[in-house]
Amino acid sequence: MAEATIAGRYQLSRKIGEGGMGEVWEAEDVSLRRRIAVKMMSPDLVESSAARARFEREAMAIAQLRNQHVVHVYDYGINAGSPYIVMELLEGEDLQRRLDRVGRFSLGAAVAAIVQVSRGLAAAHAAGIVHRDLKPANVLLTRVDAEDIAKILDFGVIAHLTGSDQNALTSPGALVGTPAYMSPEQIRASTVDHRSDLWSLAVMAYVLLTGRLPFTGRWLGDLIIDISTRAFPPPSTLVPELSPAVDHFFERALAKDPTQRFQSARELASAFASLADGDGRRPAKILVADDEPDMAVLMKQCFRAHLRDGTCEFIFAADGEEALQALNAHPDIDVVLTDINMPRMDGLTLLARVSETRPQARVVVVTAYGDMHNIRTAMNRGAFDFLIKPLNPSDLLLTVEKTLKQVSEARKSARSGHENSLLKTFASPLLVERLDMPDRTISTLVEPGTVAFIDLAGFQERTRGKSPGEVVQLLNANFDVIVPEITLRGGVVGRFLGDAVMILFRGRDHLTNALDTCLAVRAQLETLNRRAGKNSPFARALSMGVATGDIVLAEVGSRSSHQLDYTALGPVVSTAAQLEVMAQPNQILLSGDACVEAASHFTLSDRGHRLLAGTHKPARIFEVIQRIPSSPAGTMANLDTTAEEELQTTKSAG
Incomplete structure (x- = not known):
């Protein structure tokens, strides 16, 4: 293809790179007489409408960004049926090649690179773009005014923060990106946002400082388990001159739960740059x-x-x-x-x-x-x-x-923020919420909401004969999948109860959010088990119970002995717990009181009547099957006829 002319304007001279989507050529813009780079889609992908859409979306995404740390796009078009992107021509070497050459970076050099990449990421995130394939090979170091300037390349698998088209251009459950740099939510095909990029940026920082990846599964299934469940070696154990503060930084930056990570690229960059401060006793x-x-x-x-x-x-x-x-x-x-x-x-x-x-x-x-x-x-x-x-x-x-x-x-202040984050790791979210209340004299609250109990079905049988340490590791591996899905939808962990977790949802759409969480957790564990294979540590099934109504939040315990807990009480909690016990593996059971509202958004199946403890008459129980497109408000189109008739009769009689 050397010396070929694209669109009658861009004369190709030599190939300078290639990737999954295509080849990059050095070329000359004969109209403006300047050197440029042209990215051509691979011929074997040209017939794929999904690949063409991703290629076009890459061009539009980068064109939105006017940041010196993101490669600039000048033009996009179709030549002889094949899409192309015209970009600025950059001279230099990518971070991966630099890393291969030097072994690992000093703290100062790593800070310089990561801070610059974070600037480009911040611009992308501000434009609503998630990169999804951030890694050293996609960052180029180019020399400007005696300084290395980092530029982010290859936006070929980006997603938009609206989420509306996040999976539209990929197959359901497909791995999009480079697995070693994927966040837990990305590798299990969950919803990703800008915090997934921050995980990838933290993996990059870890690699630059230590010369090795934090998670190193020998095969894909093992790598998925590592990223989703296991701890990484503290950097100071690999590079002794690194301080404990570096370890603390990565504990937060590589938290399995996105809500526990840094929440912006600038916040991560500032914290990483401050690592050079040591213990504060230096001049x-x-x-x-x-x-x-x-x-x-x-x-x-x-x-x-x-x-x-x-x-x-x-x-x-x-x-x-x-x-x-x-x-x-x-x-x-x-x-x-x-x-x-x-x-x-x-x-x-x-x-x-x-x-x-x-x-x-x-x-x-x-x-x-x-x-x-x-x-x-x-x-x-x-x-x-x-x-x-x-x-x-x-x-x-x-x-x-x-x-x-x-x-x-x-x-x-930054160190205090780290200490507060550490305290919140071990304190109940409800207790933290209680401490944040402006009026601390109020010890009891009653508000509408939904309670869900999620239990790891068959966990006791599966862990029989294992050591206590192995049992705890398996338990936490599953909660590392469950909890992020809870927080993503506004839920709060009320308490961990052995191999079960009690969850509270309040505010707008609390019932819908609770049921979406149950379905999402079930789907995520199914995906992880399929990808991780026979050695998967994840639960093969869940038992779930959901109830809605007034939730009592109260201080319970011995005030005179100064030993109190702040927790949820009342019939809603009791009902949800009993429904979870009744549920078969991978069942989500819902009491009849909530099914009218739930039927607008979910397919429900009638499971008959059950007498619940603390009640005088049997309650009707429904199983939640799946999420469906919304039906007109107030209808019960997704209930079977007999269930709908009985509910209407009961309401009339009431």
Whole structure:
């Protein structure tokens, strides 16, 4: 295909890469006389309407993004029946090749790469785009102004955050992406959002720091089990010079439950960049970028007491480019003090680079008296403060100390956030909710909602003869699948009861959300068992009971002994628990009181009458079969005729 011309305009010269969707060629735009890259769809995929749709969607997705850390798209079209994408031509090497060459990255180099990738991801997520195949091979390092700039490539398997077309272009249950970098929810074909990309970004960070993947199953089924259920080796056990803070970062970044992870790319990047801070007892690091030779003398005079007691350390650079090199060599720099007018790279350009690559650092801009335009520009670009030349020693000292204090407070807040996250890991979500109540004198609440009990059917028989540790591991493996589906739909875990879990749903559509959760959990376990094979640790079946009505939330226990629990009580809890016991493997049982509302959204099957404990007459029980398209409001089109007639008669008699 060399020297072929695409669309009468783009003249191909040499192939520079290839992937699952097609080949990438270096080419020339003969109209604008510039070098570009052209991505051509593989000939064997051209006839696939789904593949063509994905290819077109990739072009449209990237074209929306105007971010320096995402490859730019110039054009899209069809040539001789084959789609193509025209992109900027980038020179450099991808992160995977760099990693293969160097073995592993230093903390500073890893921070520089991950922070930049996070900027591109943040732009994609803001546009409603989930990448779904983020990995080192899809990130290119290109050299710009003596600095490596990371660019995200290959948006070929993106999804949109609306979820409406998330699975429309792939086969149901198909693996889309690279398994080793997939989040637990992605690898089990659940709903994914931007937090799945954050998992992939964390896996990339782990690989850069350690030179190996956190989850290394020898075959696909084993890898699925690893990602879904098992812990990863703490990075400090693989690279001893890494601190425990690095381990804590990955405990959160690679949490199985998306709600326990970082919630944005910027939050993850900021936390990762702060890892270079160590335990906080190191000297404060200040980078001074100024081409005036007497600046170093002034700094040493003003801060001689700090230098003497070891609480302060200075690094000097003659211009912006030297400052960038210093930032790469010292990722733990706290404050950047920069002049505006410098050769090669000015202070305003440096400020923008610092904001992108070192979000935890604070920048103080130095400028001439009266230069309000530059001061305004600097503050708009994120400068923390400014100083006017000639520098007043007292003003300089006070400004730097104030800036260092702000950096310290921000990092202390980040550590406090980690501690609060750890506390929430072991505290009941209901208890955390209780502590957040504005009026803590109210000890009892009654509100409408739905309670569901989900039990791992046959778990006791399956674990007979296993050690306590093995039993706990199997139990947690299944709860790691169940709990994210609960939180995804607004549910709260009321309590773990052996091999069962009690769940509460309140607010709008609480019954629908509860039943959707039960169906989703059942489907996820079926998918995981199919993919993981005979060694799957996941439950082969679930027994589920659901009831709706007024839920009592109360403090229960011995107040005099200061031993209280905050939990759910009442007939709804009792009914749901009894229905779960009645349910056969993979059955979802619902009491008749809720079936009128449920029948608008689900197919129900009549299972007759049962006498429940604490009641005087038998209750009608229904099994929830599946989710269906919504029927007109108020109808019961999905109940069998006899059940509908009896319910109407009962309502009339009431």
